Amino acid sequence: MPAPLLELKGLQVEFTTFEGRGVTLDIDRLEVLEGESFGLVGESGSGKSLTALATLNLVPNPPGRIIRGEVWFQGRDLLRLPPREMGRVRGAQIAAIFQDPMSSLNPVFTVGEQVTRVLMHHQRLDRKTAYRRAVELLETVRLSDPETVGRKYPHELSGGMRQRVVIAIALSCGARLLIADEATRNLDVTIQAGIIDLLTELKCRTGITVLYIANNPAVVAEICDRIGLLYAGQLVEVGPSAAVLAGGGHPYTRALLAAIPRVGDTREVLEVTEGFPPDPIRPPPGCRFHPRCRRASPECQAATPPAVTLGPDHRVYCHHAGWSA
Numbered sequence: 001m002p003a004p005l006l007e008l009k010g011l012q013v014e015f016t017t018f019e020g021r022g023v024t025l026d027i028d029r030l031e032v033l034e035g036e037s038f039g040l041v042g043e044s045g046s047g048k049s050l051t052a053l054a055t056l057n058l059v060p061n062p063p064g065r066i067i068r069g070e071v072w073f074q075g076r077d078l079l080r081l082p083p084r085e086m087g088r089v090r091g092a093q094i095a096a097i098f099q100d101p102m103s104s105l106n107p108v109f110t111v112g113e114q115v116t117r118v119l120m121h122h123q124r125l126d127r128k129t130a131y132r133r134a135v136e137l138l139e140t141v142r143l144s145d146p147e148t149v150g151r152k153y154p155h156e157l158s159g160g161m162r163q164r165v166v167i168a169i170a171l172s173c174g175a176r177l178l179i180a181d182e183a184t185r186n187l188d189v190t191i192q193a194g195i196i197d198l199l200t201e202l203k204c205r206t207g208i209t210v211l212y213i214a215n216n217p218a219v220v221a222e223i224c225d226r227i228g229l230l231y232a233g234q235l236v237e238v239g240p241s242a243a244v245l246a247g248g249g250h251p252y253t254r255a256l257l258a259a260i261p262r263v264g265d266t267r268e269v270l271e272v273t274e275g276f277p278p279d280p281i282r283p284p285p286g287c288r289f290h291p292r293c294r295r296a297s298p299e300c301q302a303a304t305p306p307a308v309t310l311g312p313d314h315r316v317y318c319h320h321a322g323w324s325a
């Protein structure tokens with residue numbers, strides 16, 4: 001098995017709002033292996049973006065705060081790096097794409113200028129060489145007529161084209177890890193498929209490790225070697241995509257899979273999980289899924305579930321791991 005490129009250990013993030021203070025993100029252990037595509041999946045508010053932000057030590061403070069934990073990347077704990085060194089890791093070694101490309105692009109510069117400036121800053125290239133490289137990168141992300149696209153401002157491009165520009169910027173410095181946080185969320189289905197294809201192709205070509213964040217486990221499992229599921233800020237299951245999708249693991253994973261319609265489905269009504277995800281400021285004690293779990297017993301409420309190994313590199317955080325349906 002390849003070595004971990006990124007390792008989160010005992011990571012806890014707390015938020016203070018007018019409703020109170022609570023540990024919103026609480027990840028026991030999560031590894032992203034060198035060269036793999038890892039998918040982090042969870043419903044809205046489960047802590048996916050927070051995991052990405054904590055990895056980059058960018059949790060907004062206030063209202064948030066990393067209260068404990070370690071983020072190991074290439075032999076260094078990123079949470080303990082001096083700000084200047086962390087600045088060099090961001091962009092140059094870990095690149096990130098977020099769901100709204102407009103938030104990553106500057107509206108007052110042409111996109112060609114923006115890619116050029118990143119290359120001048122991080123790669124120390126002169127303007128002419130950086131511009132030539134920028135046009136090449138726009139072509140790499142399959143923007144046709146890259147010279148013309150480079151002369152346009154972000155608002156003159158479609159959402160899909162903007163996201164391709166952001167991907168070009170992310171790839172410009174030869175980063176080892178790419179974090180794609182819902183990179184296709186606001187795009188039409190066909191444009192989404194194009195961006196996913198592009199990311200898959202770039203991954204094959206460059207060998208970059210990808211942390212892919214999304215909310216649909218079936219879509220993520222298709223493009224990722226391994227996936228991890230978050231529920232209310234806690235990791236509930238992690239393992240090879242096929243093993244997790246087989247559905248023999250955490251009750252939450254089973255519930256999620258049962259709610260997804262499949263081709264050839266004969267069910268007239270899809271299964272739903274009663275209740276709502278908990279308030280992240282006041283999460284329930286023990287297993288955070290227990291108020292909605294059919295298998296819940298008193299111990300689920302009393303203690304944080306242990307990590308139980310179900311198979312090679314497949315673990316589930318559940319007091320009843322391994323139960324059959």
Ligand SMILES: Nc1ncnc2c1ncn2[C@@H]1O[C@H](COP(=O)(O)OP(=O)(O)OP(=O)(O)O)[C@@H](O)[C@H]1O
Nearest residue numbers: 015024043044045046047048049050051060063280
């Ligand atoms: N700026 C903030 N102020 C207060 N609470 C916040 C803030 N940012 C995040 N949180 C808390 O952290 C939780 C997780 O947020 P996060 O953005 O990681 O969710 P997500 O899984 O990325 O959801 P989505 O799919 O909607 O992007 C939220 O439910 C919220 O309670």
Ligand SMILES: [Mg+2]
Nearest residue numbers: 048049050182
């Ligand atoms: Mg998010």
